Amino acid sequence: MPAPRISVVVPLYNELESLEALHAEIVGVLGDMPFEIIYVDDGSTDGSDALLHSIVGADRRARALHFTRNLGKSAAYMAGFEAAKGSLVVTLDADLQDDPHEIPAMIARLDAGADLVVGWKQGRFDNEPLKAVPSRFFNALLGALFGLVLHDSNCGFRVMRRAVAANLELNGDLYRFIPQLAASKGFRVVEQPVKHRKRKFGKSKYGARRFWTGLLDVLTVRFLTRYVGRPLHFFGTVGLAPTLFGLAIELYVVGCKLTGDSFQEHVAAIILGALLLIVGFQCIITGLIGEMLSAQRRERAQLRSEVGGA
Numbered sequence: 001m002p003a004p005r006i007s008v009v010v011p012l013y014n015e016l017e018s019l020e021a022l023h024a025e026i027v028g029v030l031g032d033m034p035f036e037i038i039y040v041d042d043g044s045t046d047g048s049d050a051l052l053h054s055i056v057g058a059d060r061r062a063r064a065l066h067f068t069r070n071l072g073k074s075a076a077y078m079a080g081f082e083a084a085k086g087s088l089v090v091t092l093d094a095d096l097q098d099d100p101h102e103i104p105a106m107i108a109r110l111d112a113g114a115d116l117v118v119g120w121k122q123g124r125f126d127n128e129p130l131k132a133v134p135s136r137f138f139n140a141l142l143g144a145l146f147g148l149v150l151h152d153s154n155c156g157f158r159v160m161r162r163a164v165a166a167n168l169e170l171n172g173d174l175y176r177f178i179p180q181l182a183a184s185k186g187f188r189v190v191e192q193p194v195k196h197r198k199r200k201f202g203k204s205k206y207g208a209r210r211f212w213t214g215l216l217d218v219l220t221v222r223f224l225t226r227y228v229g230r231p232l233h234f235f236g237t238v239g240l241a242p243t244l245f246g247l248a249i250e251l252y253v254v255g256c257k258l259t260g261d262s263f264q265e266h267v268a269a270i271i272l273g274a275l276l277l278i279v280g281f282q283c284i285i286t287g288l289i290g291e292m293l294s295a296q297r298r299e300r301a302q303l304r305s306e307v308g309g310a
Contacts, residue, residue, distance in 0.1 A: 004061075005087055006035040006107070007162075009080030011073050012094035013042040017201035019051050022094055023062065029100045037062045039094075040080045043070035074170035081165040089165045091158045095199055098157040102194040106159040115187035116164050118150055118179050119157035121196035138214060145222060146180045150191050153179050157194055163187075173213060177221045184225035231290030239283025246276030 008026055012019070019039075026037055039056075041049050041064060052064040065079050081089065088107060092098040102119070109117045135154065143149040154176045164182050174181070183189045227234035250273040253266045263270065 002034050004034045004036040004085055006030060006033055006090060006103075007080075007084035007086035007088070008035060008037045008090045008092070008103075009040065009077065009084060010037065010092060010094050011040045011042060011076035011080065012044065012048060013070060014044045014046040014048060015094040015201070016044070016046045016048045016051055018094055018096045019048060019055065022096055022100075023055050023059070025096075025100045027059070027061075029103055034086075035061060036085060038080045038083050039064045040076040041066045042072070042076045043067045072172070074172060074175045077168075077175050078170050081168065084162070084165065087162050089160050089162060091156060091160075093156045095201070097197050097199055099195040099197060102157070102192070103159065106157075106192050106194070109190055109192055110159055110161065113188065114190045116158060116160040116179060116182045116189045118153065118189065118191045119155040119194035120151045120191045121155055121157075122193050123196050141218065142177075142180060145218065146183070146225065148180055148183045148189060150179060150189075152191070153177070155194075161187075172220075173217050174221065176214065176217065180221055180225060229294060231294060232284075232287035235283045235287030235290065239280040239287070241280075242276040243280025243284070246273045246278075246280060249273030249276065 008030070010022070015022075023037065037059075039052050039062065041052060043066075049064075049066055052066075056062045056064050063083065065083060067075070067079075077091065080091075088110060090103055090106075092100065098119070106117045106119070135152070139150060139153050142153050158178065160182070164187050167185050167187075168178060168181060170178070170181075179189045223234060249269050253263070253269050253273065256266060257263060
């Protein structure tokens, strides 16, 4: 078989009823192009694995990776990206809500100069109103924090160059921030309106808890994209306020002592000031340790580069 230009990565978990229809749609859209489909079964328990064996056996362009247990979408993406052979990587969900017929138009945006094209789901409010409203708030927050304004940052329907996929390091729920992580590495990210279809089978596997964990992940991505190379700037800024407040309180107590008061009259202030100073110093020390680890990482990277160049 010729080397594929397009690698379609499909993470899935218990999507037995939709797999055959999805495969037929993808093949129908990309039939004349050199492509491969990589299904990543994230520990399904509904028989999806057996059906994937049948699909792979009937179509040499399809491959299937199986996790022995549910590891999450980030792990599925990373496995799929590592296995992909194409110069372009497409990601879409297996629930039939993403329309494969949108892929050629998204590829055209890459050919026009973009590095990552993110889908912008049209009609989502009509299909999933309970998810659409918090999604708008979340996208507005991401735009304000990262400067990358997208209508649907978390859309799983994407087309990217292989270099983008190769530079992503995903764990936990960081797959939700692929556009922000890619943009932080200098890649050009754009969005493309795509058709969003109603779910035909099963139900969404994400609940309200996802919104809260998403806010925590925002802090993680903010740190990774801005401060990972200079951790002291982050922890030093966090520790600055308690250090200054603690110092001011202790100086106030010393001033009171010099004017005739006893320390016993300000025991609560002394304790509070000491606690604030401890918290501030701990933040600064954490930042210094982070700087040392970061420096060691840069040194190892330089050594590997020098050995490779030789």
